Amino acid sequence: MDKLTSMSVFVRVAKAGSFAGGARDLGISRAMATKHIMQLEGTLGTRLFNRTTRSLSLTEVGASYLERCQQVLVEVEEMEAAVTHLQTEPRGILKISAPPVIGATHIARAVAEFLKIHPDLTVDIILQGSPGDLIDEGIDMAIYLGALADTSMVARKLASSSLVVCGSPHYLEQHGIPKTPEDLAEHSCLVNWAIAPRNKWQFKSEAGYIVMNVSGRMQANVADPIRIAAINGLGLVMLPTYIVGRDIEKGNLKVVLENYSLPPLDIYAVYPHRKYLSAKVRSFMDFLQEWLVPRVSMPGTE
Incomplete structure:
Protein backbone atom coordinates (compact mmCIF):
# COMPACT_ATOMS: atom_id res chain seq x y z
CA MET A 1 0.00 0.00 0.00
CA ASP A 2 1.04 3.57 -0.59
CA LYS A 3 2.46 4.91 2.67
CA LEU A 4 1.27 8.49 2.11
CA THR A 5 -2.26 7.21 1.58
CA SER A 6 -2.01 5.13 4.75
CA MET A 7 -0.75 8.18 6.63
CA SER A 8 -3.72 10.20 5.35
CA VAL A 9 -6.08 7.46 6.51
CA PHE A 10 -4.38 7.40 9.93
CA VAL A 11 -4.79 11.16 10.34
CA ARG A 12 -8.48 11.05 9.35
CA VAL A 13 -9.21 8.11 11.67
CA ALA A 14 -7.41 9.82 14.55
CA LYS A 15 -9.34 13.08 14.04
CA ALA A 16 -12.67 11.27 13.63
CA GLY A 17 -12.06 9.10 16.70
CA SER A 18 -13.22 5.97 14.90
CA PHE A 19 -12.43 3.80 11.93
CA ALA A 20 -15.95 4.22 10.61
CA GLY A 21 -15.80 8.02 10.84
CA GLY A 22 -12.38 8.24 9.16
CA ALA A 23 -13.43 5.86 6.41
CA ARG A 24 -16.62 7.85 5.82
CA ASP A 25 -14.65 11.11 5.49
CA LEU A 26 -12.36 9.51 2.89
CA GLY A 27 -15.10 7.67 1.02
CA ILE A 28 -13.60 4.23 1.64
CA SER A 29 -14.81 1.17 3.52
CA ARG A 30 -14.16 0.64 7.22
CA ALA A 31 -12.32 -2.55 6.33
CA MET A 32 -10.00 -0.66 3.99
CA ALA A 33 -9.30 1.98 6.66
CA THR A 34 -8.47 -0.78 9.15
CA LYS A 35 -6.16 -2.42 6.61
CA HIS A 36 -4.24 0.85 6.11
CA ILE A 37 -3.74 1.29 9.87
CA MET A 38 -2.64 -2.31 10.33
CA GLN A 39 -0.16 -1.85 7.50
CA LEU A 40 1.33 1.20 9.22
CA GLU A 41 1.50 -0.52 12.58
CA GLY A 42 3.18 -3.54 10.99
CA THR A 43 5.77 -1.33 9.29
CA LEU A 44 6.43 0.68 12.46
CA GLY A 45 6.37 -2.34 14.76
CA THR A 46 4.10 -0.65 17.28
CA ARG A 47 0.43 0.06 17.97
CA LEU A 48 -0.89 3.48 17.04
CA PHE A 49 -4.34 3.12 18.63
CA ASN A 50 -5.73 1.68 21.84
CA ARG A 51 -8.82 -0.19 20.70
CA THR A 52 -11.83 -1.27 22.76
CA THR A 53 -15.34 -2.18 21.69
CA ARG A 54 -16.54 1.27 22.73
CA SER A 55 -13.61 3.64 22.07
CA LEU A 56 -10.55 4.35 20.00
CA SER A 57 -7.65 6.41 21.35
CA LEU A 58 -4.12 7.16 20.32
CA THR A 59 -1.22 5.50 22.04
CA GLU A 60 1.67 7.70 23.14
CA VAL A 61 3.57 6.65 20.03
CA GLY A 62 0.43 7.23 17.96
CA ALA A 63 0.04 10.79 19.25
CA SER A 64 3.65 11.58 18.34
CA TYR A 65 3.25 9.89 14.96
CA LEU A 66 0.08 11.89 14.26
CA GLU A 67 1.94 15.16 14.69
CA ARG A 68 4.71 14.04 12.35
CA CYS A 69 2.23 12.71 9.78
CA GLN A 70 0.38 16.00 9.71
CA GLN A 71 3.66 17.87 9.09
CA VAL A 72 4.66 15.48 6.30
CA LEU A 73 1.27 15.68 4.58
CA VAL A 74 1.29 19.48 4.74
CA GLU A 75 4.79 19.56 3.22
CA VAL A 76 3.73 17.15 0.46
CA GLU A 77 0.69 19.31 -0.27
CA GLU A 78 2.84 22.44 -0.42
CA MET A 79 5.37 20.69 -2.69
CA GLU A 80 2.64 19.52 -5.06
CA ALA A 81 1.17 23.02 -5.09
CA ALA A 82 4.60 24.45 -5.95
CA VAL A 83 5.08 21.98 -8.79
CA THR A 84 1.59 22.69 -10.07
CA HIS A 85 2.39 26.41 -9.92
CA LEU A 86 5.45 25.77 -12.08
CA GLN A 87 3.12 24.10 -14.55
CA THR A 88 0.72 27.05 -14.62
CA GLU A 89 2.93 30.13 -14.11
CA PRO A 90 6.11 30.79 -16.13
CA ARG A 91 9.03 30.94 -13.72
CA GLY A 92 12.60 29.74 -13.39
CA ILE A 93 15.09 29.66 -16.29
CA LEU A 94 13.98 29.20 -19.90
CA LYS A 95 16.85 28.14 -22.15
CA ILE A 96 16.30 28.83 -25.86
CA SER A 97 18.39 27.96 -28.91
CA ALA A 98 17.85 29.93 -32.13
CA PRO A 99 19.57 30.60 -35.47
CA PRO A 100 21.69 33.76 -35.27
CA VAL A 101 19.72 36.18 -37.48
CA ILE A 102 16.17 35.47 -36.34
CA GLY A 103 17.47 34.88 -32.82
CA ALA A 104 19.16 38.28 -32.60
CA THR A 105 16.14 40.08 -34.05
CA HIS A 106 12.62 38.66 -33.75
CA ILE A 107 13.27 36.10 -31.01
CA ALA A 108 15.23 38.59 -28.91
CA ARG A 109 12.47 41.19 -29.22
CA ALA A 110 9.80 38.63 -28.36
CA VAL A 111 11.79 37.51 -25.31
CA ALA A 112 12.12 41.11 -24.11
CA GLU A 113 8.36 41.62 -24.30
CA PHE A 114 7.67 38.24 -22.69
CA LEU A 115 9.95 39.00 -19.74
CA LYS A 116 8.09 42.25 -19.07
CA ILE A 117 4.93 40.33 -18.25
CA HIS A 118 6.60 37.42 -16.41
CA PRO A 119 8.87 38.85 -13.68
CA ASP A 120 9.66 35.43 -12.17
CA LEU A 121 11.24 34.17 -15.39
CA THR A 122 14.84 34.32 -16.63
CA VAL A 123 15.78 33.53 -20.25
CA ASP A 124 19.08 32.23 -21.63
CA ILE A 125 19.41 32.55 -25.44
CA ILE A 126 21.98 30.54 -27.38
CA LEU A 127 22.51 31.63 -30.98
CA GLN A 128 23.71 28.72 -33.11
CA GLY A 129 23.17 27.39 -36.60
CA SER A 130 21.60 24.08 -35.53
CA PRO A 131 19.36 23.31 -32.56
CA GLY A 132 22.04 21.14 -30.99
CA ASP A 133 21.37 18.31 -28.56
CA LEU A 134 18.49 19.70 -26.56
CA ILE A 135 18.67 17.16 -23.75
CA ASP A 136 22.46 17.16 -23.28
CA GLU A 137 22.63 20.96 -23.44
CA GLY A 138 19.60 21.46 -21.21
CA ILE A 139 17.75 23.44 -23.88
CA ASP A 140 14.02 23.83 -23.22
CA MET A 141 13.11 24.93 -26.74
CA ALA A 142 14.91 25.46 -30.05
CA ILE A 143 13.86 27.51 -33.07
CA TYR A 144 14.27 25.60 -36.32
CA LEU A 145 14.04 27.01 -39.84
CA GLY A 146 13.22 25.25 -43.09
CA ALA A 147 12.35 21.63 -43.85
CA LEU A 148 12.24 19.78 -40.55
CA ALA A 149 14.65 16.86 -40.42
CA ASP A 150 13.68 13.56 -38.83
CA THR A 151 13.98 14.00 -35.11
CA SER A 152 12.92 12.37 -31.87
CA MET A 153 12.01 15.79 -30.58
CA VAL A 154 8.51 17.27 -30.73
CA ALA A 155 7.92 20.12 -33.18
CA ARG A 156 5.29 22.83 -33.38
CA LYS A 157 4.99 25.09 -36.40
CA LEU A 158 4.95 28.72 -35.28
CA ALA A 159 4.84 30.70 -38.53
CA SER A 160 5.90 30.84 -42.16
CA SER A 161 7.97 33.56 -43.81
CA SER A 162 7.85 34.40 -47.51
CA PRO A 264 7.55 29.60 -47.57
CA LEU A 265 10.23 29.15 -44.95
CA ASP A 266 8.55 27.39 -42.04
CA ILE A 267 9.56 28.34 -38.52
CA TYR A 268 9.26 25.63 -35.86
CA ALA A 269 9.63 25.36 -32.12
CA VAL A 270 11.33 22.08 -31.25
CA TYR A 271 11.34 20.70 -27.72
CA PRO A 272 12.15 17.39 -26.01
CA HIS A 273 8.88 16.29 -24.43
CA ARG A 274 5.18 16.47 -25.20
CA LYS A 275 3.91 15.25 -21.82
CA TYR A 276 3.89 17.63 -18.84
CA LEU A 277 5.16 20.55 -20.88
CA SER A 278 6.23 23.25 -18.43
CA ALA A 279 4.36 26.53 -18.24
CA LYS A 280 7.44 28.52 -19.24
CA VAL A 281 7.82 26.60 -22.52
CA ARG A 282 4.11 26.38 -23.29
CA SER A 283 3.46 30.06 -22.54
CA PHE A 284 6.46 31.29 -24.51
CA MET A 285 5.55 29.18 -27.55
CA ASP A 286 2.03 30.61 -27.52
CA PHE A 287 3.39 34.14 -27.11
CA LEU A 288 6.05 33.67 -29.79
CA GLN A 289 3.56 32.36 -32.31
CA GLU A 290 1.37 35.44 -31.90
CA TRP A 291 4.48 37.62 -32.10
CA LEU A 292 5.95 36.05 -35.24
CA VAL A 293 2.94 35.57 -37.51
CA PRO A 294 2.37 39.25 -38.35
CA ARG A 295 6.08 40.11 -38.40
CA VAL A 296 7.86 37.50 -40.52
CA SER A 297 5.74 37.36 -43.65
CA MET A 298 5.71 41.06 -44.64
CA PRO A 299 8.76 42.97 -45.85
CA GLY A 300 10.18 45.57 -43.52
CA THR A 301 8.12 44.76 -40.41
CA GLU A 302 9.59 44.62 -36.96
Whole structure:
Protein backbone atom coordinates (compact mmCIF):
# COMPACT_ATOMS: atom_id res chain seq x y z
CA MET A 1 0.00 0.00 0.00
CA ASP A 2 1.04 3.57 -0.59
CA LYS A 3 2.46 4.91 2.67
CA LEU A 4 1.27 8.49 2.11
CA THR A 5 -2.26 7.21 1.58
CA SER A 6 -2.01 5.13 4.75
CA MET A 7 -0.75 8.18 6.63
CA SER A 8 -3.72 10.20 5.35
CA VAL A 9 -6.08 7.46 6.51
CA PHE A 10 -4.38 7.40 9.93
CA VAL A 11 -4.79 11.16 10.34
CA ARG A 12 -8.48 11.05 9.35
CA VAL A 13 -9.21 8.11 11.67
CA ALA A 14 -7.41 9.82 14.55
CA LYS A 15 -9.34 13.08 14.04
CA ALA A 16 -12.67 11.27 13.63
CA GLY A 17 -12.06 9.10 16.70
CA SER A 18 -13.22 5.97 14.90
CA PHE A 19 -12.43 3.80 11.93
CA ALA A 20 -15.95 4.22 10.61
CA GLY A 21 -15.80 8.02 10.84
CA GLY A 22 -12.38 8.24 9.16
CA ALA A 23 -13.43 5.86 6.41
CA ARG A 24 -16.62 7.85 5.82
CA ASP A 25 -14.65 11.11 5.49
CA LEU A 26 -12.36 9.51 2.89
CA GLY A 27 -15.10 7.67 1.02
CA ILE A 28 -13.60 4.23 1.64
CA SER A 29 -14.81 1.17 3.52
CA ARG A 30 -14.16 0.64 7.22
CA ALA A 31 -12.32 -2.55 6.33
CA MET A 32 -10.00 -0.66 3.99
CA ALA A 33 -9.30 1.98 6.66
CA THR A 34 -8.47 -0.78 9.15
CA LYS A 35 -6.16 -2.42 6.61
CA HIS A 36 -4.24 0.85 6.11
CA ILE A 37 -3.74 1.29 9.87
CA MET A 38 -2.64 -2.31 10.33
CA GLN A 39 -0.16 -1.85 7.50
CA LEU A 40 1.33 1.20 9.22
CA GLU A 41 1.50 -0.52 12.58
CA GLY A 42 3.18 -3.54 10.99
CA THR A 43 5.77 -1.33 9.29
CA LEU A 44 6.43 0.68 12.46
CA GLY A 45 6.37 -2.34 14.76
CA THR A 46 4.10 -0.65 17.28
CA ARG A 47 0.43 0.06 17.97
CA LEU A 48 -0.89 3.48 17.04
CA PHE A 49 -4.34 3.12 18.63
CA ASN A 50 -5.73 1.68 21.84
CA ARG A 51 -8.82 -0.19 20.70
CA THR A 52 -11.83 -1.27 22.76
CA THR A 53 -15.34 -2.18 21.69
CA ARG A 54 -16.54 1.27 22.73
CA SER A 55 -13.61 3.64 22.07
CA LEU A 56 -10.55 4.35 20.00
CA SER A 57 -7.65 6.41 21.35
CA LEU A 58 -4.12 7.16 20.32
CA THR A 59 -1.22 5.50 22.04
CA GLU A 60 1.67 7.70 23.14
CA VAL A 61 3.57 6.65 20.03
CA GLY A 62 0.43 7.23 17.96
CA ALA A 63 0.04 10.79 19.25
CA SER A 64 3.65 11.58 18.34
CA TYR A 65 3.25 9.89 14.96
CA LEU A 66 0.08 11.89 14.26
CA GLU A 67 1.94 15.16 14.69
CA ARG A 68 4.71 14.04 12.35
CA CYS A 69 2.23 12.71 9.78
CA GLN A 70 0.38 16.00 9.71
CA GLN A 71 3.66 17.87 9.09
CA VAL A 72 4.66 15.48 6.30
CA LEU A 73 1.27 15.68 4.58
CA VAL A 74 1.29 19.48 4.74
CA GLU A 75 4.79 19.56 3.22
CA VAL A 76 3.73 17.15 0.46
CA GLU A 77 0.69 19.31 -0.27
CA GLU A 78 2.84 22.44 -0.42
CA MET A 79 5.37 20.69 -2.69
CA GLU A 80 2.64 19.52 -5.06
CA ALA A 81 1.17 23.02 -5.09
CA ALA A 82 4.60 24.45 -5.95
CA VAL A 83 5.08 21.98 -8.79
CA THR A 84 1.59 22.69 -10.07
CA HIS A 85 2.39 26.41 -9.92
CA LEU A 86 5.45 25.77 -12.08
CA GLN A 87 3.12 24.10 -14.55
CA THR A 88 0.72 27.05 -14.62
CA GLU A 89 2.93 30.13 -14.11
CA PRO A 90 6.11 30.79 -16.13
CA ARG A 91 9.03 30.94 -13.72
CA GLY A 92 12.60 29.74 -13.39
CA ILE A 93 15.09 29.66 -16.29
CA LEU A 94 13.98 29.20 -19.90
CA LYS A 95 16.85 28.14 -22.15
CA ILE A 96 16.30 28.83 -25.86
CA SER A 97 18.39 27.96 -28.91
CA ALA A 98 17.85 29.93 -32.13
CA PRO A 99 19.57 30.60 -35.47
CA PRO A 100 21.69 33.76 -35.27
CA VAL A 101 19.72 36.18 -37.48
CA ILE A 102 16.17 35.47 -36.34
CA GLY A 103 17.47 34.88 -32.82
CA ALA A 104 19.16 38.28 -32.60
CA THR A 105 16.14 40.08 -34.05
CA HIS A 106 12.62 38.66 -33.75
CA ILE A 107 13.27 36.10 -31.01
CA ALA A 108 15.23 38.59 -28.91
CA ARG A 109 12.47 41.19 -29.22
CA ALA A 110 9.80 38.63 -28.36
CA VAL A 111 11.79 37.51 -25.31
CA ALA A 112 12.12 41.11 -24.11
CA GLU A 113 8.36 41.62 -24.30
CA PHE A 114 7.67 38.24 -22.69
CA LEU A 115 9.95 39.00 -19.74
CA LYS A 116 8.09 42.25 -19.07
CA ILE A 117 4.93 40.33 -18.25
CA HIS A 118 6.60 37.42 -16.41
CA PRO A 119 8.87 38.85 -13.68
CA ASP A 120 9.66 35.43 -12.17
CA LEU A 121 11.24 34.17 -15.39
CA THR A 122 14.84 34.32 -16.63
CA VAL A 123 15.78 33.53 -20.25
CA ASP A 124 19.08 32.23 -21.63
CA ILE A 125 19.41 32.55 -25.44
CA ILE A 126 21.98 30.54 -27.38
CA LEU A 127 22.51 31.63 -30.98
CA GLN A 128 23.71 28.72 -33.11
CA GLY A 129 23.17 27.39 -36.60
CA SER A 130 21.60 24.08 -35.53
CA PRO A 131 19.36 23.31 -32.56
CA GLY A 132 22.04 21.14 -30.99
CA ASP A 133 21.37 18.31 -28.56
CA LEU A 134 18.49 19.70 -26.56
CA ILE A 135 18.67 17.16 -23.75
CA ASP A 136 22.46 17.16 -23.28
CA GLU A 137 22.63 20.96 -23.44
CA GLY A 138 19.60 21.46 -21.21
CA ILE A 139 17.75 23.44 -23.88
CA ASP A 140 14.02 23.83 -23.22
CA MET A 141 13.11 24.93 -26.74
CA ALA A 142 14.91 25.46 -30.05
CA ILE A 143 13.86 27.51 -33.07
CA TYR A 144 14.27 25.60 -36.32
CA LEU A 145 14.04 27.01 -39.84
CA GLY A 146 13.22 25.25 -43.09
CA ALA A 147 12.35 21.63 -43.85
CA LEU A 148 12.24 19.78 -40.55
CA ALA A 149 14.65 16.86 -40.42
CA ASP A 150 13.68 13.56 -38.83
CA THR A 151 13.98 14.00 -35.11
CA SER A 152 12.92 12.37 -31.87
CA MET A 153 12.01 15.79 -30.58
CA VAL A 154 8.51 17.27 -30.73
CA ALA A 155 7.92 20.12 -33.18
CA ARG A 156 5.29 22.83 -33.38
CA LYS A 157 4.99 25.09 -36.40
CA LEU A 158 4.95 28.72 -35.28
CA ALA A 159 4.84 30.70 -38.53
CA SER A 160 5.90 30.84 -42.16
CA SER A 161 7.97 33.56 -43.81
CA SER A 162 7.85 34.40 -47.51
CA LEU A 163 10.98 33.56 -49.47
CA VAL A 164 12.17 35.86 -52.25
CA VAL A 165 15.01 35.83 -54.74
CA CYS A 166 16.69 39.20 -55.01
CA GLY A 167 19.84 40.97 -56.09
CA SER A 168 21.30 44.45 -56.08
CA PRO A 169 20.39 46.86 -58.91
CA HIS A 170 24.08 46.97 -59.88
CA TYR A 171 24.32 43.17 -60.17
CA LEU A 172 21.14 43.00 -62.26
CA GLU A 173 22.41 45.75 -64.57
CA GLN A 174 25.67 43.86 -65.08
CA HIS A 175 24.30 40.32 -65.42
CA GLY A 176 20.69 40.73 -66.47
CA ILE A 177 17.42 39.92 -64.76
CA PRO A 178 16.51 36.20 -64.69
CA LYS A 179 13.12 35.61 -66.27
CA THR A 180 12.72 31.92 -65.37
CA PRO A 181 14.27 29.68 -62.70
CA GLU A 182 16.32 27.97 -65.43
CA ASP A 183 18.11 31.29 -66.00
CA LEU A 184 19.70 30.91 -62.55
CA ALA A 185 22.21 28.49 -64.08
CA GLU A 186 23.86 31.59 -65.60
CA HIS A 187 23.93 33.53 -62.33
CA SER A 188 26.00 33.60 -59.16
CA CYS A 189 23.61 32.36 -56.45
CA LEU A 190 24.73 33.03 -52.92
CA VAL A 191 23.67 30.11 -50.74
CA ASN A 192 22.55 30.08 -47.14
CA TRP A 193 23.34 26.65 -45.72
CA ALA A 194 20.90 27.19 -42.87
CA ILE A 195 17.92 26.90 -45.25
CA ALA A 196 17.28 23.29 -46.22
CA PRO A 197 17.59 21.69 -48.70
CA ARG A 198 21.10 23.02 -49.24
CA ASN A 199 22.10 24.32 -52.72
CA LYS A 200 18.59 23.72 -54.09
CA TRP A 201 16.09 26.48 -54.82
CA GLN A 202 12.53 25.36 -55.42
CA PHE A 203 9.90 27.24 -57.40
CA LYS A 204 6.31 26.58 -58.42
CA SER A 205 4.88 27.36 -61.83
CA GLU A 206 1.69 26.47 -63.66
CA ALA A 207 3.49 23.42 -65.02
CA GLY A 208 4.51 22.19 -61.59
CA TYR A 209 7.54 22.37 -59.32
CA ILE A 210 10.97 23.39 -60.55
CA VAL A 211 14.05 22.58 -58.49
CA MET A 212 17.28 24.31 -59.46
CA ASN A 213 20.73 23.31 -58.28
CA VAL A 214 22.46 26.61 -57.59
CA SER A 215 25.97 27.77 -56.78
CA GLY A 216 27.83 31.03 -56.59
CA ARG A 217 30.85 32.92 -55.39
CA MET A 218 29.95 32.77 -51.72
CA GLN A 219 28.17 30.49 -49.27
CA ALA A 220 27.57 30.83 -45.55
CA ASN A 221 25.84 29.04 -42.70
CA VAL A 222 23.98 32.21 -41.69
CA ALA A 223 22.10 34.79 -43.71
CA ASP A 224 23.88 38.08 -43.03
CA PRO A 225 27.13 37.38 -44.94
CA ILE A 226 25.32 36.50 -48.17
CA ARG A 227 22.82 39.34 -47.68
CA ILE A 228 25.73 41.78 -47.47
CA ALA A 229 27.40 40.10 -50.46
CA ALA A 230 24.19 40.49 -52.48
CA ILE A 231 23.90 44.17 -51.58
CA ASN A 232 27.49 44.56 -52.80
CA GLY A 233 26.65 43.06 -56.19
CA LEU A 234 28.13 39.58 -55.81
CA GLY A 235 25.03 37.62 -56.77
CA LEU A 236 21.45 36.65 -56.07
CA VAL A 237 20.10 35.40 -52.76
CA MET A 238 17.02 33.49 -51.73
CA LEU A 239 16.13 34.71 -48.25
CA PRO A 240 13.02 35.23 -46.14
CA THR A 241 11.44 38.65 -46.13
CA TYR A 242 12.04 39.10 -42.43
CA ILE A 243 15.74 39.34 -43.30
CA VAL A 244 15.75 41.27 -46.60
CA GLY A 245 12.50 43.24 -46.27
CA ARG A 246 14.21 46.46 -45.21
CA ASP A 247 16.83 46.14 -47.97
CA ILE A 248 14.05 45.76 -50.53
CA GLU A 249 12.20 48.80 -49.20
CA LYS A 250 15.39 50.89 -49.31
CA GLY A 251 16.14 49.82 -52.89
CA ASN A 252 19.35 48.01 -51.94
CA LEU A 253 17.89 44.76 -53.26
CA LYS A 254 15.35 44.09 -55.98
CA VAL A 255 13.07 41.05 -56.11
CA VAL A 256 13.20 38.88 -59.25
CA LEU A 257 11.23 35.86 -60.48
CA GLU A 258 8.07 37.25 -58.92
CA ASN A 259 5.92 35.20 -61.31
CA TYR A 260 7.20 32.00 -59.68
CA SER A 261 5.97 31.32 -56.18
CA LEU A 262 8.44 29.97 -53.69
CA PRO A 263 7.56 27.64 -50.83
CA PRO A 264 7.55 29.60 -47.57
CA LEU A 265 10.23 29.15 -44.95
CA ASP A 266 8.55 27.39 -42.04
CA ILE A 267 9.56 28.34 -38.52
CA TYR A 268 9.26 25.63 -35.86
CA ALA A 269 9.63 25.36 -32.12
CA VAL A 270 11.33 22.08 -31.25
CA TYR A 271 11.34 20.70 -27.72
CA PRO A 272 12.15 17.39 -26.01
CA HIS A 273 8.88 16.29 -24.43
CA ARG A 274 5.18 16.47 -25.20
CA LYS A 275 3.91 15.25 -21.82
CA TYR A 276 3.89 17.63 -18.84
CA LEU A 277 5.16 20.55 -20.88
CA SER A 278 6.23 23.25 -18.43
CA ALA A 279 4.36 26.53 -18.24
CA LYS A 280 7.44 28.52 -19.24
CA VAL A 281 7.82 26.60 -22.52
CA ARG A 282 4.11 26.38 -23.29
CA SER A 283 3.46 30.06 -22.54
CA PHE A 284 6.46 31.29 -24.51
CA MET A 285 5.55 29.18 -27.55
CA ASP A 286 2.03 30.61 -27.52
CA PHE A 287 3.39 34.14 -27.11
CA LEU A 288 6.05 33.67 -29.79
CA GLN A 289 3.56 32.36 -32.31
CA GLU A 290 1.37 35.44 -31.90
CA TRP A 291 4.48 37.62 -32.10
CA LEU A 292 5.95 36.05 -35.24
CA VAL A 293 2.94 35.57 -37.51
CA PRO A 294 2.37 39.25 -38.35
CA ARG A 295 6.08 40.11 -38.40
CA VAL A 296 7.86 37.50 -40.52
CA SER A 297 5.74 37.36 -43.65
CA MET A 298 5.71 41.06 -44.64
CA PRO A 299 8.76 42.97 -45.85
CA GLY A 300 10.18 45.57 -43.52
CA THR A 301 8.12 44.76 -40.41
CA GLU A 302 9.59 44.62 -36.96
